[in-house]
Structures are given as structure tokens and as C-alpha cells.
Amino acid sequence: MSNEHSTSPTADATADATADATASPSHVSRIHGCLLGGALGDSLGYAVESDHISTIRAKFGPEGLQDFSALDGGSHFSADTQLTLYTVDGLLEALEWANSGVGADTNACLWLAYLRWLGTQGVAVPETAPFQPPRWIDSHDVLRHRRAAGNSCLSGLATGEMGTFYRPVNPESKGCGTVMRSAPFGLIPYIAAGAVYKLSADAASLTHGHPAARQSAGVFSLVIHALTAGQGLREAADFALGQLGAGHLRKDEVPDSDLIARLETALRLGGAGEPLDPEELVRELGAGRMAEEALAVALYAVLVTEPGATAAAGLPAGRPEAHFRAAITLAVNHSGHSGSTASMAGNILGTFYGEDCLPAGWLDALEAPEVIRGMASRLAAITGA
Template sequence: MSTEPETTPAPAPAPGSRIHGCLLGGALGDSLGYAVEFDDIAAIRARFGSAGLQDFSALDAGSPFSDDTQMTLYTADGLLEALEWANDGVAADITACLWLAYLRWLGTQGVAVPPSAPVQPPRWIDGQEVLKARRAPGNACLSGLATGEMGTVQRPVNPESKGCGTVMRSAPFGLVPQLGPESVYKLSAEAASLTHGHPAARQSAGLFSLVIQGLASGLGLRDAAEAALGHLRGGVLHKGEAPDADVLARVDAALRLAGSSLGPEELVSELGEGWVAEEALAVALYAVLATAPVPGTEAAAGAPEAHFRAAIAVAVNHSGDSDSTASIAGNILGTYYGEQCLPESWLAALEAPEVIRGMASRLAAVTGA
């Protein structure tokens, strides 16, 4: 007879908790990483010590969230509008709703919305002053929207751009339970094409959205990543398109290396700095997988919060796009664990949590979560 104590699996997070966890977790990672976004690892260590930036308590003045969280919330609002129309029995072009939402975000950044673009009445999100701050927005996001053209996969704007501005805003696509994997990928990829034209940009965004969908449906962290990669290899791509070699190589490397413990220098050498889409996704996936506690161990007893803290630290402390890699990691773990993984002291330091919770509540309500 076994003398091992019986353990009862923790209940799965409620759908609403996953939505709140995803948006809040992403904002926390974004905020901590934004404090060092343009610093290399030497500068981070010089400022915060050999372990780097580990906690908001090290930031005397706190740290606001960046354009990553702003655009994620506007993605959620574009989906929200389309779902509101659908619930009223009116069909809406979801990608067009997302484009209009991004154009409204563009207006908050002090960039004139092109006169050729459709005019839309303001929505709840547009009245939130905190979202009107300019927080180092990506050039491709600004220039792609400023053309006034609705970029598509077939007729992309910024055709050579594959910056991470597509990935960091794409978590909400995976939070809509009414959508199947093909629809999630298609919508995410088409929304990416509104600003970035390179196949790696839209494929990385679609892959990330599929990871979030897998987690929201109850898959484990590695299972969700492998399932998303299987979809990419197996046919969710647009007709005639092949999986991008760089996307496959970076994500495969993240999965392969997850059992190792890479230092910040090795992380960048193996997976990249995160400024482009596939690198940002790979760094975030590595961060959450490499720090996952082994079930049944003492470390597992401290999960989920300990896992969240450890993963965000890995995603922040490197010479690269720290806010985007940490934002993506926060989205992933917030979806996986729900709100229970989010440190209370971090939430207390978070800028405008009521705005993020407000959007999460609206998305949860319209999806029936």
C-alpha cells in the first residue's frame, strides 16, 4: 500500500478568471519589463543587482504599462464590438471591427487618423485617459495604421515588417470560446496583417493566439504550445502559404531548451532578443516552460504565484524587448492559472487596474464566461 499522501488536483480556473488573469497577467509582465525595455543585461544588473529586476518593489516610482497592454485592450474591444453585434443578431466583419479599434488607438497616440478612414463613434475604452499616454509604440503599428488602408494578407501594409507588435496584442483571440482553432488563427493573422506584412509576423501572432486558446480550454502549458505548433504545421495557414522557417525554428528551440536553465546571454543567443515576432514568442514560451514546477515537488506547492514570478523574471531580464516578452509570458500564465497566480503586491502597483478589469469583465460577459 502506498504511503504517499493523496493529492486532489486543483480545480480548473473559471473562464472569467482566465480572461481576467490573461489581461492582468500580461499587463503586469508588460509593466515590469517596460522599466528596462531598452536596457541590456549589463545595465539591468548594474541597476538592480546580479539577479536583475525581480519585483515592483525595486522600482521606487513604479512602472506604467506600455503600448503592448494598450493594443491588447483595443484588440479585446474590437472583438467585443463584433460579439455585441452578433449577440444582437447582426453579422459584423470582425477584422473591420479590429481595424476600427486600432484606428481609435492610433488617435490616442497623437497621430492623425487618415481622412480616408471610416469615422466611428467613441466607445467605453476611448474614454480611459490612461490609454492615451504614448508609451514607445511600435513604428510598424503606427505607420501601418496611418496609411488609412486596411491591410490584408493578400495586400499587406509594411510587407517586410515582422516586429513583435503583432504577437504582443493577440492574446484576446484565444479567449473567445465560440471560435474554433482555424477561426482563431485566421482572425489573429488577418489582424496582424493590418500593420505587419511579413508571414512570420502573422504566423507568430496566430500561433500565440492558439496557445492561449489551448490553455483556455484546459490544456497544459507544453501541450498547448505543441498543439498550436501542430495546427501551424497541419493546415491552418492561408491558402498557398507555408510555415515560416524562422517561426518553426524559434518555437522548436524554445520547446527543446525548456528543460535547461539558460542565462540571459544564452537566452538571447539561442532564441533572440524578442524585437521580432517569432523571437518574442519563443522567449516567452521558454520563460513559462523552463520555470514550471515539477508536479509533486516542494516547489509545486508554491505554484501558481511562484511560477508567475519566476517566469516573468526570466522574460524581463535579458538584452532585448523585455516588456513584450514578459507581457506574452504574463498572458500565458494568467490564462493557464487564472487570477490566482497574480501577486497581490504586484496588482497593487499596477497602473489603472480598473481599466484592465473593466475590459476583462466586458469580454467575459459577452462571451458568457
């Protein structure tokens, strides 16, 4: 009998992976996937945040931390997820005002949301700052724990001044505390790429004044924006990087050379096949402590583990869940800001695939999923998703 039309198991698996990757999730699923995926990456990475890779291997074995089941004491998400949720809340308030027919300063709404977060961290909100009544997000004790909050986030807000591009607080700061909270800007439908970039970059200026911080936040939000519009992972990364030269920068602002170099390296290595070992990853892309490093590591992790790339490298191709696991564990296991890099990788893949990529066992281990889902549902409802 002829086997002309038969297929091998490998071919079937590759076809399934391709079909999974090209299926278009609903916008509601993308919103939930983005916020939950980010929280999962943050939670796994926070368990080894800033640990050297030798320490991680000594505790979890030569492959490092691979699963929540390895964490005997459970897991928590960090300030990365807290601030991402407060970013959602600031956007929600601005959209609520808009839907009621009243114009509002979006960046002011975000600043007030971040000030309320500051109050949850045991830091006194400056008396000069405007008072804002508490909102739904403020009622949850899980958000009142201080978990690796960045110094620039705390100090920038504690000034009581609303930082701007022209009047920056922490003008030399470019830590990852900007970029890791910026995914929600890309989830707002029906606005142009330039508006997404401006919202995200201006919000970064509330706490960090360095151009690399603003621009990294803007680029990350544009990646999410492009994915919600149906672009592929590499297509979205290329698009976002290209937007730095598309007239979105402020007058007299130029693309940050370190950011450009890190992202170009991430995109090149992301298509190179076999993943780098953790030591080489840090040498090539950085440890994720700076905004441009965190973005580069996250983009690299999702690109190099994409099913087509892994198959070309002789690694097992997989469905969305396998891709999510591979990217997150790669983003976790290095000597750096594991929570931030893995959180952003989770945001990206959760947006790309929707909720279908999130491992059920990991969701079972996630802290306070009802709070994250609550914020996702509110964002979906107000945007008509």
C-alpha cells in the same frame, strides 16, 4: 512507529503544486488572469525595456529586476497592454453586432479599434479612414500616453488602408507589435482553432505584412485557445505549433522557417531543466524584437519555470504565484524587448491558472487595474462566461 505512510515537506510541496496546476479555473478567471497577467509582465518589463542585461544588473543587482518594489518611480504599462485592450474592444464590437443579429466584418472592427488607438498616440487618423464614434475604452486618459509604440503599428495604421494578406501594409515587417496584442483571440469560447488562427493572423496583417508576423500571432492565440480548453502548458504549445501544418495557412503560404526553428528551440530548452542565463537566452531564442523571437522567449519562460521542470533542476517548486513570478522575471531580465516577452508570458500563465497566480503586491502596483478589469468583465459578459 512505522513512517511508511508519512510524506516529506518536499513531497507535500510538490503535491500541492501539482494540485494547484491541475485545478480548473473558471473562464471568467482565465479572462481576467490573461489580461491582468499580461499587463503585469508588460509593466515590470517596460521598466527595463531594451536595456542591456549589464545595465539591468548594475541597477538592480546580479539577479536583475525581481519585483515592483525595486521600482522607486512606480511602473506603467506600455503600448503592448494598450493594443491588447483595443484588440478586446474590436472583438467586443464584432460580438455586439453578432448578438444583435447583424453580421459584421471582425477584422474591420479591429481595424477601427486600432485606428482609435492611433488617435491616442498623437498621430492623426487619416481622413480616408472611416469615422467611428468613441467607445467606453476611449474615455480613459491612461490609454492616451505614448509608450514604446512600435513603428510598424503606427505607420501601418497611418496609411489609412486596411492591410490584408493579399494587400499588406509594411510587407517586410515582422516585429513583435503583432504577436504581443493577440492573446484575446484565444479567449473567445466556442469557436474552432482554425477560426481563432484566422482572426489573429488577419488582424496582424493590419499593420505587419511578413508571414512570420501573421503566423506568430496566430500560434500565440492558439496557445491561449488551447489553455482555455484545459490543456496543459506544454500540450498547448505543442498543439499550437502543430496547427501551422493543419490547413490554417492561406493558399500558397508556407510555415515560416525562422518561426518554426525558434519555437522548436523554445520547446526543447523549456524541458531541459535549469534556465539559461540571460546572455545565452538571447543567443538561442533572440531578443524578442521580432514576432517569432518574442513568442519563443515567452513560451520558454513559462515552460522552464513550470513546477515539475524546476523540481527536476533542483530549483524550488512552487504554487501558481511562484511560477508566475519566476516566469515573468526570467522573461524580463535579458537584453531585449522585456515588456513584450514578459507580457506574453503573463498572458499565458494568467490564462492557465486564472487570477490565482497573480501576486497581490504586484496587482497593488499595477497602473489602472480598473480599466483592465473593465475590459475583461465586458469580454466575459458578452461571451457568456
